[in-house]
Amino acid sequence: MAVVFSDRSTDASMPSDTLTPLRFTPIFRTALWGGSKLRTLFHAPPSDDPTGEAWVLSDQGENSSVVAEGRLAGARLRELIQQMPERILGRASFVNGRFPLLLKFLHIRRPLSVQVHPNDAKAREFEGPLASGKTEAWYIVEADPTASLYCGLHAGVTPVQMRRAIEANRLEELLDTHRPECGDCFLLPAGTVHALCDGLLVFEVQQTSDITYRLYDWGRVDPKTGKPRELHIEKGLACVNYSQGPCRPICPTDEGHGRVRLTPLVECAYFTLGRWDAASPFRAGEAGQCRMIVGVEGRATLRHGGKEYGLGVGDTWLLPAEVGACEVVPQGPVVILECSLV
Numbered sequence: 001m002a003v004v005f006s007d008r009s010t011d012a013s014m015p016s017d018t019l020t021p022l023r024f025t026p027i028f029r030t031a032l033w034g035g036s037k038l039r040t041l042f043h044a045p046p047s048d049d050p051t052g053e054a055w056v057l058s059d060q061g062e063n064s065s066v067v068a069e070g071r072l073a074g075a076r077l078r079e080l081i082q083q084m085p086e087r088i089l090g091r092a093s094f095v096n097g098r099f100p101l102l103l104k105f106l107h108i109r110r111p112l113s114v115q116v117h118p119n120d121a122k123a124r125e126f127e128g129p130l131a132s133g134k135t136e137a138w139y140i141v142e143a144d145p146t147a148s149l150y151c152g153l154h155a156g157v158t159p160v161q162m163r164r165a166i167e168a169n170r171l172e173e174l175l176d177t178h179r180p181e182c183g184d185c186f187l188l189p190a191g192t193v194h195a196l197c198d199g200l201l202v203f204e205v206q207q208t209s210d211i212t213y214r215l216y217d218w219g220r221v222d223p224k225t226g227k228p229r230e231l232h233i234e235k236g237l238a239c240v241n242y243s244q245g246p247c248r249p250i251c252p253t254d255e256g257h258g259r260v261r262l263t264p265l266v267e268c269a270y271f272t273l274g275r276w277d278a279a280s281p282f283r284a285g286e287a288g289q290c291r292m293i294v295g296v297e298g299r300a301t302l303r304h305g306g307k308e309y310g311l312g313v314g315d316t317w318l319l320p321a322e323v324g325a326c327e328v329v330p331q332g333p334v335v336i337l338e339c340s341l342v
């Protein structure tokens with residue numbers, strides 16, 4: 001479908017085809033471990049089924065995000081990057097014709113399966129030449145006092161020990177456990193064994209990929225089918241990085257107590273993630289680069305081209321390369337994440 005620019009813009013200072021910050025309609029995913037918080041957060045009608053994920057920016061498979069508002073409302077992210085790749089991506093490139101990152105929020109009320117994602121080579125080996133691996137990062141937006149997560153194996157765990165522990169229903173004994181707190185960030189390179197457990201609202205950025213190998217599902221039965229969910233033990237064990245050991249949370253250092261602070265959290269081969277702490281206006285984004293701005297605490301306004309865009313918890317704005325930097329005006333203290341393509 002061709003993208004049609006309507007001329008609904010009333011701002012005479014902006015040419016009618018100038019790009020603006022783009023927000024997409026969340027794509028909700030049902031999951032037995034989810035709840036109702038995401039539908040409330042994104043002002044969506046309630047559902048009888050628990051909602052585990054809200055994909056706020058996606059070009060995965062059939063789930064390419066749709067622009068929620070503005071002149072490009074209704075256009076799909078995939079159409080936009082195919083029709084104007086440089087205006088949106090700048091110097092960054094597609095991966096297999098797709099936007100390379102997937103951004104989502106997760107609400108976890110019950111433990112997810114213990115799982116692992118392949119790296120790019122293993123993804124192609126197991127799922128075909130167009131498959132991508134999945135390196136991901138988590139930012140903890142909310143955590144109940146009882147919340148927990150598993151992230152990485154204890155040092156020295158072997159494939160034989162893994163297999164025995166899965167057979168004995170005791171895999172959790174080999175995993176590193178954390179009591180996460182709001183603001184913790186974890187980088188999970190592909191091959192990290194992990195599970196988010198309970199009482200968590202998490203922002204996640206990952207490679208555009210939906211390949212998950214379940215190693216262990218706590219002996220649960222899916223109420224919809226009356227059967228355990230499928231496990232992928234052989235593929236999963238082949239993808240585990242046994243030499244990696246536990247993942248530690250990345251905590252912002254307390255240096256620099258200015259009113260605006262940018263802390264780098266993650267730099268990996270696929271994305272970077274930085275955290276803004278601010279109570280006064282600052283400029284986010286970078287001229288000529290595609291960036292994503294995500295509200296995780298407090299409220300702010302994004303300003304660009306004489307227009308204002310709301311930036312509360314959950315709001316995710318894609319800044320096309322053509323848009324570049326924007327002014328962010330906090331309404332009190334805010335925490336805002338900025339994500340870039342590599």
Ligand SMILES: [Zn+2]
Nearest residue numbers: 115117136194
């Ligand atoms: Zn994962």
